[in-house]
Amino acid sequence: MDEYQNLRGLLEKGVSLDDLVAVRAFSSSEFNRKGDRFYASPKRPTIHFSLNHLVQNHNYGKWDHTDSVIITPIKELVENNQDNLYGGSTSDIFLAGYANIPNATILNKNGESHEKFRERVNEQVEKLGYKVLPGGMWAWGDSWKATDQLVELFKQLKKYEFGAHSNTIFGQVEDMIFDADETKRNQKQELYLANFKTICSREGKQKTLDRFMPYLKEWQRYWSEAGKLAA
Secondary structure, eight states, X not given: OOHHHHHHHHHHHOOOGGGOEEEEEEOGGGOOEETTEEEOOTTOSEEEEEESSOOOOBTTBOOTTOOEEEEEEHHHHHHHOTTTEEEEETTEEEEESEEEOTTOEEEEOOSXXXXXXXXXXXXXXXXXXXXXXXXXXXXGGGOHHHHHHHXXXXXXXXXXXXXXXXXXXXXXXXXXXXXXXXXXXXXXXXXXXXXXXXXXXXXXXXXXXXXXXXXHHHHHHHHHHHHHHHO
């Protein structure tokens, strides 16, 4: 397959929701599912997907260690998560707290290399009727045209924002309190919620606070209960 040829054809046509499928890479040890809900990890209250490709390593992260993926059409992801979907970019769409995915396709590594696993993910994307597109640090093939078209699509949807996670309020709070140290997890979760509220209030983002705080609290509640069960 020629991912860049697919990209050229898509951009010539114009990007629509019907063209897009969300792919989340994760480690099976972080398979945090309750019914149709897939929860964000205990260390990070946002759950992330790339569009039409398995996320690639770049300056801000590496994913070779992941051994599982969730695949779902973006149209269904939007329909089932209208309030907690923030937006993002073609390489990083994210939601607050959890994602409702009633019809998830899940693939797991079977002892294969990451590149072989990527090939199998690509085959599944095509089997579901979508074009595989090139990855990038901030857009498909780091294309400004791809960026412009996704910005326009989000404008049409009226509810979602384009931009890097690190530049959002979620990224601001995460940079303040999260690191690789998993000690005092519950305290960090409480601190995340408190700082999210403080920054929203300081920047006059009451609508953002009202929209996303219930999902952040549900994320905290889930992990609080999980911690009690583990104990």
